[in-house]
Amino acid sequence: MTYPRAHAAGRRTGTTPSRRGGRPAADVRPLVPPRRGPGGRRLLAALLVVGLLASVLPWWLDTPAASLRTTAATVTAAGRISGLIAGYLLLVQVLMMSRLPALERWAGGERIARWHRDVGATLLVAVLAHMSLILVGYAGLEDNSVLTEAGVLLRDHENMVAAFAAAGILMLVGLTSVRVIRTALPYELWHALHLSSYLVLLLGFGHQFSNGAQLFRPGPVRTFWIAMYALVLAALLWGRVVAPLAFNLRHRLRVADVVAENPDTISIYLTGQRLERLELLGGQFFRWRFLARGCWWQAHPFSVSAAANGRWLRLTVKVVGTHTADLRDLDPGTRVWAAGPSGTFTAAHRTRERALLIAGGSGITPIRAMLEELPPGAALIYRVRTPADVLLHRELDWLAEARDTAIWYVVGSRDDPGPRQVMSRDGLRRLVPDVARRDVYLCGPPGLVEQSLRVLRQAGVPRRQIHVATFEL
Numbered sequence: 444m445t446y447p448r449a450h451a452a453g454r455r456t457g458t459t460p461s462r463r464g465g466r467p468a469a470d471v472r473p474l475v476p477p478r479r480g481p482g483g484r485r486l487l488a489a490l491l492v493v494g495l496l497a498s499v500l501p502w503w504l505d506t507p508a509a510s511l512r513t514t515a516a517t518v519t520a521a522g523r524i525s526g527l528i529a530g531y532l533l534l535v536q537v538l539m540m541s542r543l544p545a546l547e548r549w550a551g552g553e554r555i556a557r558w559h560r561d562v563g564a565t566l567l568v569a570v571l572a573h574m575s576l577i578l579v580g581y582a583g584l585e586d587n588s589v590l591t592e593a594g595v596l597l598r599d600h601e602n603m604v605a606a607f608a609a610a611g612i613l614m615l616v617g618l619t620s621v622r623v624i625r626t627a628l629p630y631e632l633w634h635a636l637h638l639s640s641y642l643v644l645l646l647g648f649g650h651q652f653s654n655g656a657q658l659f660r661p662g663p664v665r666t667f668w669i670a671m672y673a674l675v676l677a678a679l680l681w682g683r684v685v686a687p688l689a690f691n692l693r694h695r696l697r698v699a700d701v702v703a704e705n706p707d708t709i710s711i712y713l714t715g716q717r718l719e720r721l722e723l724l725g726g727q728f729f730r731w732r733f734l735a736r737g738c739w740w741q742a743h744p745f746s747v748s749a750a751a752n753g754r755w756l757r758l759t760v761k762v763v764g765t766h767t768a769d770l771r772d773l774d775p776g777t778r779v780w781a782a783g784p785s786g787t788f789t790a791a792h793r794t795r796e797r798a799l800l801i802a803g804g805s806g807i808t809p810i811r812a813m814l815e816e817l818p819p820g821a822a823l824i825y826r827v828r829t830p831a832d833v834l835l836h837r838e839l840d841w842l843a844e845a846r847d848t849a850i851w852y853v854v855g856s857r858d859d860p861g862p863r864q865v866m867s868r869d870g871l872r873r874l875v876p877d878v879a880r881r882d883v884y885l886c887g888p889p890g891l892v893e894q895s896l897r898v899l900r901q902a903g904v905p906r907r908q909i910h911v912a913t914f915e916l
């Protein structure tokens with residue numbers, strides 16, 4: 444079943460519909476946030492590349508072609524450069540885990556998570572290459588077998604036991620990040636294992652400076668590397684401790700109310716202090732830690748499902764597991780620790796004037812918030828299995844009026860004629876003829892995201908205009 448919710452141009456301000464539970468209605472901000480171009484992200488990418496080049500430059504200067512006369516010397520030199528690359532990538536990895544607000548602003552939480560995954564795989568390769576090339580190279584230089592050389596390294600070289608332990612932990616983290624293994628593990632176990640990457644930094648640090656051919660001598664190269672370590676640790680301290688502490692002391696968030704939206708979805712309303720100063724864009728998410736029994740020890744990401752209004756915040760949560768089930772029983776007054784806001788799935792990251800939004804199921808939550816901030820003239824396709832699955836229905840209808848937005852509720856399974864028709868190239872073009880000239884914001888289950896991406900590309904939407912939120916970090 445597909446039915447459009449037509450719209451009327453005009454009213455740009457209003458109040459949220461009054462809802463069960465009597466929470467305060469708030470004014471919709473008519474403001475469309477200014478665009479944030481890709482400048483910050485490009486600058487960050489450029490800085491990371493320059494950092495890499497600066498890190499390996501000393502190796503280049505120290506390794507004239509004439510020094511590579513034997514195979515063993517060449518292999519050792521390759522081992523050294525892969526070690527420098529691995530050391531640098533490890534620092535980049537930790538930097539990306541730092542949640543430094545500037546990084547979040549420049550590149551966005553989802554993109555940083557993607558970079559983190561890609562750099563992680565490269566880091567593993569670099570570490571394996573470094574270990575094996577150094578072993579083979581040193582064995583060749585000293586005329587030992589590889590096994591004997593491993594023993595010599597562990598026994599006679601400072602900090603090597605810690606370095607081998609670091610490599611072991613890194614392998615474990617890498618292995619458990621492979622998708623099939625990761626999804627088979629409970630999230631909390633995977634996360635705890637993943638956090639042990641900090642140990643890698645600690646354990647690997649010593650051997651770089653006691654054995655690294657380019658780093659063991661005092662001088663500008665060593666100073667540069669120590670400065671990089673100091674910067675990364677400062678970023679970590681700022682992003683993980685100082686900034687969240689300041690945010691939570693400033694806003695002192697508490698649960699105001701928990702409202703059932705349907706049998707398996709709730710909305711959690713939060714109040715706090717100085718919310719009018721909160722810098723938050725519709726579509727962004729926080730990692731929320733509810734300081735209640737059974738919940739306080741884990742932080743879960745949820746998007747805000749209403750734009751900032753200076754008076755309350757709201758998240759809308761589908762119950763899918765134990766933590767989300769526990770959230771149904773939160774008492775008003777429960778303190779909340781939030782880390783964020785994070786993410787570039789926002790109106791500020793648009794590249795075009797108009798937008799098409801495609802939401803599936805609970806993927807409507809960030810899109811609902813963003814609808815308040817997009818320029819008028821947006822279009823929304825909301826895919827659900829049954830009419831009862833439509834979330835925040837009245838608000839969406841009301842926003843359609845207030846923000847001149849066309850909404851189509853596309854109800855049914857993916858093989859039903861209505862959804863099949865809409866989610867095809869021609870169906871999409873019929874519904875939104877100028878789709879190729881719009882930004883497309885896409886949030887929903889992986890199946891819907893994959894199908895939509897395919898159809899959007901067939902309909903001629905350039906990749907840079909497609910913004911995806913997958914509810915996966």
Ligand SMILES: Cc1cc2nc3c(=O)[nH]c(=O)nc-3n(C[C@H](O)[C@H](O)[C@H](O)COP(=O)(O)OP(=O)(O)OC[C@H]3O[C@@H](n4cnc5c(N)ncnc54)[C@H](O)[C@@H]3O)c2cc1C
Nearest residue numbers: 630742743744745746760761764765766767808914915916
């Ligand atoms: C950026 C982002 C925004 C999100 N926004 C919303 C939203 O607005 N509404 C909504 O209903 N859901 C949202 N989610 C999904 C939500 O975080 C998970 O459904 C929830 O954490 C599941 O927890 P659980 O213990 O109940 O379920 P589980 O069965 O334990 O987990 C289900 C899946 O959720 C993921 N997950 C579990 N715990 C965490 C965690 N601590 N951190 C990250 N991922 C985790 C894992 O992939 C896991 O396989 C969002 C996810 C992300 C990444």
